[in-house]
Amino acid sequence: ASHNTDANCIFCKIIKGDIPSFKLIETDAVYSFLDIGPLSKGHALVIPKYHAPKLHDVPDEHLGEILATLKKIAVAQGVENYNILQNNGKIAHQVVDHVHFHMIPKPSDTDKEG
Numbered sequence: 001a002s003h004n005t006d007a008n009c010i011f012c013k014i015i016k017g018d019i020p021s022f023k024l025i026e027t028d029a030v031y032s033f034l035d036i037g038p039l040s041k042g043h044a045l046v047i048p049k050y051h052a053p054k055l056h057d058v059p060d061e062h063l064g065e066i067l068a069t070l071k072k073i074a075v076a077q078g079v080e081n082y083n084i085l086q087n088n089g090k091i092a093h094q095v096v097d098h099v100h101f102h103m104i105p106k107p108s109d110t111d112k113e114g
């Protein structure tokens, strides 16, 4: 795996531990944590542990590990309904320039009650 980091990148700082995060799963190449502004309870982010701005900057060898991590988080949370989202570029609503995959649970109407 590459050890490339960007000193100004908020997600690189999270990987280093310089900014705190609620860690979920960490592997050799991948780090995952709860989103600070969740769209729903359990909204998680999965990122490579090196600085890569967009999806096309991630080596093929890590794509499986990223998807497997998203799957593990969904299984661990026991969510039946959820969206996987990944934005590339400002126009496409990418705000943080360190590639990240969202796992966004979609609560059912019964989940929302109580």
Ligand code: 5GP
Pocket: 010, 019, 021, 022, 033, 034, 035, 036, 037, 038, 086, 087, 093, 094, 095, 096, 097
């Ligand atoms: P984007 O729009 O770039 O796809 O999504 C960026 C996501 O990163 C947003 O959902 C935002 O809430 C999340 N985020 C931004 N800064 C932080 C942070 O410092 N900590 C955590 N946990 N999430 C962050």
Ligand code: ZN
Pocket: 005, 006, 009, 010, 011, 012, 013, 050, 051, 052, 097, 098
């Ligand atoms: Zn970064």
